[in-house]
Amino acid sequence: MRYSKERELIYEALWASKEHPTADYLYNMLKAAHPSLSMGTVYRNLGVLVKSGKVAQLRMPDGPDRYDADLRPHYHAVCKVCGSVIDVFSEYSTELDAIIKKIEPDSSSYCLTLHRLCGECQKHC
Ligand SMILES: [Zn+2]
Ligand SMILES: [Zn+2]
Incomplete structure (x- = not known):
């Protein structure tokens, strides 16, 4: 219990x-x-x-x-400065999924990490 x-x-x-x-x-x-x-x-x-x-x-x-815990398809961007992980929900590409599957048909998943500045770090730049 x-x-x-x-x-x-x-x-x-x-x-x-x-x-x-x-x-x-x-x-x-x-x-x-x-x-x-x-x-x-x-x-x-x-x-x-x-x-x-x-x-x-x-x-x-x-x-x-x-x-x-959010399992909706989305990408993650990592802030280059503070390392925080940001959800990227816009423009999830099923085309990209298909391309990856073509590159490696046996792959079960892939992990794409984008790099950018988070809102907080952008303010200090
Ligand atoms: Zn940051
Ligand atoms: Zn996420």
């Missing part, structure tokens, strides 16, 4: 966050209100959520994996 409750908690925190948190970040976010939660529990439940297809795992080129 407790196990699935924790998973629910982790999922909801992920859903509420638009920041694509890492496991560490999620743990730090939750531990104040849920002191019994352990780092291992967060990792384990994230693994289960990814495996069951409820959560997307984003492999970052330089840094720990991040997680996204």
Whole structure:
């Protein structure tokens, strides 16, 4: 019982966050209100959520994996300065999907990361 409750908690925190948190970040976010939660529990439940297809795992080129509960097709842009991950919902290209499939018919998925400045960092430029 407790196990699935924790998973629910982790999922909801992920859903509420638009920041694509890492496991560490999620743990730090939750531990104040849920002191019994352990780092291992967060990792384990994230693994289960990814495996069951409820959560997307984003492999970052330089840094720990991040997680996204929003499964609508979208791209991610990483800020070149602060490293924050931004959702890009406009212009999702199924044509690009088809091209990738042509390049590698055996591929099951691909990961495209765009690089830009986030709104916050743009202000300081
Ligand atoms: Zn930034
Ligand atoms: Zn996203």
